[in-house]
Amino acid sequence: MPIATIGRTFRFESAHFLPKVPDGHRCKNLHGHNYRVEIEVRGEVDARGFVKDFGELDGDIAPLLAKVDHKLLNEVPGLENPTAEIIARWFLDQIPDAARVKVWENDDCWAEVSR
Ligand SMILES: Nc1nc2c(c(=O)[nH]1)N=C([C@H](O)[C@H](O)COP(=O)(O)OP(=O)(O)OP(=O)(O)O)CN2
Ligand SMILES: [Zn+2]
Numbered sequence: 001m002p003i004a005t006i007g008r009t010f011r012f013e014s015a016h017f018l019p020k021v022p023d024g025h026r027c028k029n030l031h032g033h034n035y036r037v038e039i040e041v042r043g044e045v046d047a048r049g050f051v052k053d054f055g056e057l058d059g060d061i062a063p064l065l066a067k068v069d070h071k072l073l074n075e076v077p078g079l080e081n082p083t084a085e086i087i088a089r090w091f092l093d094q095i096p097d098a099a100r101v102k103v104w105e106n107d108d109c110w111a112e113v114s115r
Contacts, residue, residue: 001044005099006051010037010061012069016082019074033105035068037061037091041098052097064094084111 005082012035018027040059043051073082078090088103095101100114 001040004045004051005040005042006054006057007038007040008054008057008061010039010065011035012037012065012088014068014071014073014082016073016079016094019084020079020081030072035087036104037088038100038102039091039095039105040102041097043097044101060095061091064091071072084109087111088113 013032014035015030016033017030017058020024021028039057041052041057045051067076068079068087073079073087076082078093079087084103088101092098092101092113092115093102098115100112102110102112104110
């Protein structure tokens with residue numbers, strides 16, 4: 001069977017602050033972002049013609065989104081220092097078949113992790 005890559009984009013809105021930046025850095029203050037997260041899964045195309053049903057991917061991500069959407073990210077276990085890099089890793093670690101995760105803090109800034 002051929003190999004293919006699929007992806008789906010999700011959105012969540014959260015507050016955060018970055019505790020490890022130097023005093024005076026504006027991101028040490030509480031603020032928020034409209035985050036976008038792209039999840040990519042790579043694998044064999046099955047008899048249905050799918051790597052994975054997009055709906056199934058949605059189901060995998062929903063419980064994770066529920067933990068971060070409209071939350072203070074710093075209070076979520078594993079996100080005490082919620083940079084885009086660490087948020088991307090947090091998603092990747094909890095989605096076993098994800099090959100790549102990209103987190104956008106806004107239209108211009110993103111971080112990507114992969115295995
Ligand atoms: N490598 C990283 N650098 C920064 C991160 C990060 O997660 N990884 N995060 C921040 C802050 O969260 C900050 O809110 C975003 O940075 P900034 O470029 O200042 O974005 P803004 O959209 O808020 O800035 P505007 O200039 O108002 O558009 C900082 N760095
Ligand atoms: Zn920020």
